[in-house]
Amino acid sequence: MSSTADAPTLPKPSILDLSRSDLEREVVDSFGQSRYRAKQIWQAIHRECIADFDAITTLPKPLRSQLSERFTVDPLQKVMHLTSADGSTDKALFRLPDGELIETVLMRYTADGHRKARKTVCVSTQAGCALGCTFCATGQQGFRRQLSVGEIVAQTIFMQRIAMAEDRAEVESRQRDLGSIQGVTNVVFMGMGEPLANYNNSMAAIRAINDANGLAVGARHITLSTVGLAPQIIQLASENIQINLAVSLHAPDDETRSETMPINRRYPISVLLDACRRYVEITDRRIFFEYVLLKGQNDTVGHARKLGRLLAGLLCHVNLIPVNPTSDGPYQRTSRDDAELFQIELLRFGVPSTVRIEKGIDIDAGCGQLRERAIDAEDLGL
Template sequence: MDNILDFDMEELKSWMRDNCESEFRAKQIMDWIYKNGQCDFDNMTNIPKKLLEKLKTNFYIGTTELVKKCESKFRDTFKFLYEYKDGNMVETVVMKYKHGNSICISTQVGCRMGCKFCASTIDGMVRNLTAGEMLGQILKSQNEIGERISNIVLMGSGEPLDNYENVLKFLKIVNSEYSFNIGQRHITLSTCGIVPKIKDLADRDLQITLAISLHAPNDVMRKKIMPIANKYSIKDVIDACKYYIDKTGKRVSFEYALVSGVNDSLKCCDELTELISGLLCHVNLIPVNEVKENNLKKSSSDDVKKFYHRLIKNKIETTIRREMGSDIDAACGQLRRSYLKSKKL
């Protein structure tokens, strides 16, 4: 059986034609799923019974099963642990803001990038998620909170550009009018820096926001915390960003997780300034999420502020990411890992 969420409109219309059904039924079904949040074929009241039987024989609606739900004490952050049909689990986080609800979705089960500060990569990568499985996280989360999602961040477990084709299809469907109709300007894709894919993404002239997980101002430091730096130098990454900016006219966001005693000195700050000065960019400072399996400690609030003010003084547009959901382990991979460990005990 196929996950119907893996089908775009044209593919579902083609299936209807091949199965002697009217094309317009495809839109009816898409409306039930995406507009009404319906995850049961039997509840689609304007679909003929004969077609419903065909659908149930050939498809399932892959919205995932809820394993665990955590809610922050401020009721502004929800973390969900979802399970797919094969038993694999991923995490999804929903953050409520005044301007709307943002969702951080996973693109892979696990991750093979090996970044030292990330819990989702500790056990390696299990498999890619399909476009439909990513869409299923949004559909299920909307049903759980009873509100519409308006912004998407591909920054959960996994490296989006390591699952490139499925991510491209996801972006196409989630942006479509028949689906969630979420504008590309409301979508952010975060990557640790797979240079060829960044350039290919630029050539597609999408309007999404590109976020680069930089986390260090030089190669020596970056290699210690991000193995991808052994394949692509910082110069390679920055050159790819310049290409992306030139092609799309879009600002690039640099994610910089501040680790105490590692990359949070003012010397690092000045080095970072020299690296990105003159680029159409923005720096997002992130107090690193502490993970039990490593010894990385988050920078003190004073050091974060000093780093921030130095960047501002150096005329680099900068923000400090608001910490949300720290009381529910909202960082990538923590909930999944703790749940799997508890099941082994």
């Protein structure tokens, strides 16, 4: 008796899960093709962002069929895609092959006195998160699973298609030169999940996104954000890739930090800052400290003084982020004036800082908020 008919069909793997060298090995060893073909496939998928093997017309048809039989391209199914009222932010909610939901954000920044115009993608690295920060919608949902390399890279490719289409439309309407098409310029690993808790897949995704024959986002334009997994910060220092490291600090003392970030009980501030000092020694690179301002909780002048004392002398920059309140969360937004007072106090200790521009408030662009809204809608039968 054959049981073949009853066997569940496993979903095909995504070709985006393969590194460039894995792809080359697959194309040469399994398909008997040349390394040149592997390069064509990589460029078609990662640079031109083609979503269907059949549309890669530079490849012979039999190879396109072989690829389709073996792989899919895109592991993401779009569930929701919103654009903020001012057009600066897009947010997408995706369903993964096993039904998990993740979010990705595209933020457009116009040029200002200091920086060029840029398009930044914020990717998720885990479905849910185990670390339970109390101000974070994802943290309140619990951990579901690690994202694969392909699931991380695919988020960037989805937003790259949008960014490139916009650039091309601007060229056609003569708002920009052909030479200035650039698509996504920056990628931040700051969405759902803790990237250093999915270390190998996050690093492999960074290398794919940075690849000169693919999306080619410069390493200095890629930022990995962590809540402070001290051992992995030291591991990251030896990766020999010049990405930016952002550490979510959010409080200047263990008592306050442990209230909102349970990870602080495992790696208290002294252990975390020792790892940060080691990172700076090894890499000679500045660390960015993220500090979400929670009204009345960590945003007073007294908190700023403590933070200044902690960071004085370390090669770093502090990003102050007035919190994006969740619908049922207990926190309120710090006013612009109070944020500026905080900055002035930090400067007394020689610690530079920036108040981060708030984007996408009307489309729930805080981490995990869109998934929360989709589940609310499902609960309501919408």
